[in-house]
Amino acid sequence: MIFFIRSYIADFDARMGKYFDALSEAGVGFRFIGWNKDGRQVPDRPGFHYFSRRARLGAGWRNAVALLQWNTHVFRRLVKERRSVSVVHAVDLDAGFSSWLFCLMFRRPLVLDLYDKYTAVRGIGGFAGKALDFLERTIARSAALTIIASADRFSQHGLEPGDSKVLVLENVPSAAVAPLVPWQAKKPWNIGYFGVLESRHRGLEDLLAACRGRPDVRLHVAGYGHLAPQFSAAAEAGSNVHYYGAMESEAGLGLMAKMDVIVGMYYLSVPNHRYASPNKYYEHLMLGRPLLTTAGTPPGARVEQDVSGWAVAEGEASLTQWLDGLDPEAVMKRGRRAAQVWDERYASYYRSHYCGEYVMRIRMLCKGGRQDGR
Known part of the structure; x- marks a missing residue:
């Protein structure tokens, strides 16, 4: 079972939806642990669990206590579900840290999906920024698979372009929505x-x-x-x-x-x-x-x-x-x-890269990871 960890609501994350669709089509089971930061109503989906502590989007260090509680919650939840966990797929450092600790302790493969560089998005500099960059880089280099959204980001994350454990997956839609035709642009x-x-x-x-x-x-x-x-x-x-x-x-x-x-x-x-x-x-x-x-x-x-x-x-x-x-x-x-x-x-990117390369990598990690559930 693949466990996705993301400090967000799954239904509002298009990239996450592509992973779900690709794995569902391939018959690979998954669950999701997310963070409902503003207490909104979310669809009740089997295998989807949300941490409900309130936090403000973009509040930076003012969310430090909530972030600590979130990471503690993720770690405990993974430990509780460990017999079902084959691979952990964590998005960004705020989900990656607790997932990394769990995977180290219980010997599970970690997929670190770097949507963005954590400090760059939040404007964190100085000593704290350098420490977080070092931690993010350490987790990315030690993960069984690290995913980045563009080949332009190798240098930003301190990763080597030739590293076979790094997969570039661009944010290409699955083409579920067709253009509206006919179309004639005019005022207004x-x-x-x-x-x-x-x-x-x-x-x-x-x-x-x-x-x-x-x-x-x-x-x-x-x-x-x-x-x-x-x-x-x-x-x-x-x-x-x-x-x-x-x-x-x-x-x-x-x-x-x-x-x-x-x-x-x-x-x-x-x-x-x-x-x-x-x-x-x-x-x-x-x-x-x-x-x-x-x-x-x-x-x-x-x-x-x-x-x-x-x-x-x-x-x-x-x-x-x-x-x-x-x-x-x-x-x-x-x-x-x-x-x-x-x-x-x-036009064929989703099928070749998400349904193809990504699913193949996940299956390989499931086969190579621990399967005894201990």
């Missing part, structure tokens, strides 16, 4: 964002300010986080903003399929955004819709190279200038190019 532009509503570093506050009140724009937003009240209030004010609340992956992608432009900005105020390998880059290709992103980031470089979207400077003024210059031909041309890139490079 339907601009969409689906994801975590962070108060800073993602440009969402600038997006709202640039779009609100414009008769030529309809802004559609789905997700939850610090800015949810602001988007909700803007929608209730009867403006051109539409807020849908939190949505599961398939529903959110279905909404984005109806847009003219998909937004995914990554301000460089977060150092980790220099290594961004976001779902939204691959989603815009799958859905055949152009992406608006940030200049100076990997997705920005890619959309400019492929002419599948726009990479603009940070700030409300840049977004306003971009909106003023939009025309139907440019939107349609970039959307068609996005769909072409998807067909050429990524």
